[in-house]
Amino acid sequence: MNSLIKQISSYFIFLTLLFTTNPVIAKTAIDIDYDTTSFKNEKLSLDKLEVTVSYNKKEEFDEIDNLHYQISYNGVSQLSSSVFTQFTGGVFLKDLDGNGTPEVIVRTFSGGAHCCTNYIIYTQQNNQLVKSETGFLDSRGGSFQDLNRDGNFEFVSVDNSFLYAFSSYAGSFPPSQIYTFTNGKFEDVTRSYTQHLRSHAWEMYQAFLQSKKEQYEVNGILAGYVAQKLLLGEYEQGWKFMLANYDRTSDWGLTIYQEDREIGKYPNFPTALKAFLTQQGYLDKNGQPQ
Ligand SMILES: [Ca+2]
Ligand SMILES: [Ca+2]
Incomplete structure (x- = not known):
C-alpha cells in the first residue's frame, strides 16, 4: 500500500515537472480549412527560420491575394509575399531534403470542383531564398511524405495528364508520380518506390x-x-x-x-x-x- 502511495506521488511530481519545465514548442504549421476564420500575424518558427502569416477568409474567387507571409532567417527579413487561396491552404516548415535547413511550404487552392492545388516552396541556397512550385495539380494535389523513412520527404502525387484523357474525372485513375526535393529542385524518382x-x-x-x-x-x-x-x-x-x-x-x-x-x-x-x-x-x- 505504501509503495502504491509512493508511486502515485512520484507520478504527480513527474507531471508537475513536465508542465513547469517543458518549454512552449513553437508552431511549425498552419492549416487552413473551410472553417478557418481570418487571422493576423500568426508566427511559425523552426531553427533560425521564422514565418509570419496572415489570412483573410474569402467566400468567393477574388483578384486580391488573401494569404500573406513574411519570411525571416536568422532574424533578418528575407521576403514578403502573398497568394490567393480559397477553402483550404496552409503554410508549414519542414526540412524536406534533410540538409539541416528547413524549407517554407505554402499550399494554396484555387477554388473550383477539382482544381487546383499548388505548392510554393522556399529554400535557402547560398544565403538566398530560392522559390520553386509544383504547379497546379488537381484537387487531390499531392503530399509530402517520407516514403522510405530516410528522413527526407518525397512529394507524392499522380500524373495529372491522365485526368479526363479517357474517362470523366471520376472515372480516371492517374499513375503515380514521386519526386524528391533537393537543392531547390524537384527530381522524378517514381520508379525507385516499388512498394x-x-x-x-x-x-x-x-x-x-x-x-x-x-x-x-x-x-x-x-x-x-x-x-x-x-x-x-x-x-x-x-x-x-x-x-x-x-x-x-x-x-x-x-x-x-x-x-x-x-x-x-x-x-x-x-x-x-x-x-x-x-x-x-x-x-x-x-x-x-x-
Ligand atoms: Ca532543407
Ligand atoms: Ca524519404
Whole structure:
C-alpha cells in the first residue's frame, strides 16, 4: 500500500515537472480549412527560420491575394509575399531534403470542383531564398511524405495528364508520380518506390473491378493501370490486361487533335492509348517502354 502511495506521488511530481519545465514548442504549421476564420500575424518558427502569416477568409474567387507571409532567417527579413487561396491552404516548415535547413511550404487552392492545388516552396541556397512550385495539380494535389523513412520527404502525387484523357474525372485513375526535393529542385524518382507503386496498382485494380461491376467507365482506370504497370517494369502484363478488359463502346479520348483542332479519330482505345503514352514519354517512338 505504501509503495502504491509512493508511486502515485512520484507520478504527480513527474507531471508537475513536465508542465513547469517543458518549454512552449513553437508552431511549425498552419492549416487552413473551410472553417478557418481570418487571422493576423500568426508566427511559425523552426531553427533560425521564422514565418509570419496572415489570412483573410474569402467566400468567393477574388483578384486580391488573401494569404500573406513574411519570411525571416536568422532574424533578418528575407521576403514578403502573398497568394490567393480559397477553402483550404496552409503554410508549414519542414526540412524536406534533410540538409539541416528547413524549407517554407505554402499550399494554396484555387477554388473550383477539382482544381487546383499548388505548392510554393522556399529554400535557402547560398544565403538566398530560392522559390520553386509544383504547379497546379488537381484537387487531390499531392503530399509530402517520407516514403522510405530516410528522413527526407518525397512529394507524392499522380500524373495529372491522365485526368479526363479517357474517362470523366471520376472515372480516371492517374499513375503515380514521386519526386524528391533537393537543392531547390524537384527530381522524378517514381520508379525507385516499388512498394508504393505496387499498392497504387492494387488500388487501381480494385477500382477497375468495382467500376466493371457497376458498369461504370473503365478505360480511364485501365489507361492509368497500363502506365502504372510500365513504371513497375510490367508493361506487357498491364497491356494484356487492358486488351482483355477495355470498353469497346466508349469513344472518350479517340479524337486526334493538332493544336486544338480535330484532325481525325483513332480506330480504338488501345491505339489512342499507345499514342497518348508515347506523347507523355512513357513509351519511346517505337512503342517500347522508356
Ligand atoms: Ca532543407
Ligand atoms: Ca524519404
